[in-house]
Amino acid sequence: xxxxxxxxxxxxxxxxxxxxxxxxxxxxxxxxxxxxxxxxxxxxxxxxxxxxxxxxxxxxxxxxxxxxxxxxxxxxxxxxxxxxxxxxxxxxxxxxxxxxxxxxxxxxxxxxxxxxxxxxxxxxxxxxxxxxxxxxxxxxxxxxxxxxxx
Numbered sequence: 145x146x147x148x149x150x151x152x153x154x155x156x157x158x159x160x161x162x163x164x165x166x167x168x169x170x171x172x173x174x175x176x177x178x179x180x181x182x183x184x185x186x187x188x189x190x191x192x193x194x195x196x197x198x199x200x201x202x203x204x205x206x207x208x209x210x211x212x213x214x215x216x217x218x219x220x221x222x223x224x225x226x227x228x229x230x231x232x233x234x235x236x237x238x239x240x241x242x243x244x245x246x247x248x249x250x251x252x253x254x255x256x257x258x259x260x261x262x263x264x265x266x267x268x269x270x271x272x273x274x275x276x277x278x279x280x281x282x283x284x285x286x287x288x289x290x291x292x293x294x
Contacts, residue, residue, distance in 0.1 A: 145199055145200065145201050145206065145226075145229070145230075145231055145234065146199070146200060147197055147198070147199055147234060147235070147238055148197070148198055148200065149195075149196070149197065149198070150191070150195075150196035150197070150198055150208070151198075152191075154196075154198055154205060154208075155183075155186065155187075155191075157204060157205045158186075158196075158198070158205055158208055158221075159179065159182055159183055159186060161205055161206075161207070161208070161221055161223055162182060162219070162221050163175050163176065163178075163179055163182070164223070164224070165221050165222065165223060165224060166221075168224040169224075169255065190210055190218065190219075193212055193213075194210040194211060194212045194218060195210070195211050195212075195242055196208055196209070196210050197209050197211075197235060197238050197239070197242070199222070199231050199234060199235055201226075206222065206223045206226050206231055207220075207221055207222035207223060207226070207231045207232065207235055208220075208221055208235070209221075209235040209236065209238065209239050211239045211242055211243065211247065214248075215243045215244060215245075215246045215247045215248060216247075216248050216249065217239055217247050217248070217249040218249075220232060220235060220236065220239075220249075222235070232261065233265075236262075236265050240265075240287065240289070243289070245288060245289040246286060246287065246288045246289065247267075247286065247287045248270070248284065248285070248286045249262070249267070249284075249285050249286075250273065250275065250282040250283070250284055250285075251282060251283050251285060252275075252280050252281070252282055252283075253272070253280070253281035253282055253283050254280070254281070259283065259285075262285050262287075265287065266287050267285040267286060267287045268285065268286060268287075269283050269284070269285055270283075270284040270285060270286045271283075271284040272284070
């Protein structure tokens, strides 16, 4: 596995990975109907304004992380078949390296696995909210680089 910057040619593979991963995590939701909106958001909101780091194996992309200039991590996506392989750890560590010292994110409140993952990586719960697009409860979380390391 290696990390590299996003290339425009990655779009289809990463959106398909995004859909497949969310479908795996939430099988009762039909994410197929969201792909058009995700693609539009990808092109108009994410690609122009965030740094996207891609994790890839010899077979192709297996994950990605997005981080904007304010330190907001919008997406951390890792293929379900490589969960537990260290890919997500590498992507979060890269986001930390790219950050100016703090990262914030929103995570679905019912995604205990993801919450535990972020807590293991030093994120702390900051607030509760509701995702305006999905109506789902979310937790705000934040990581800050230790002062001695800044």
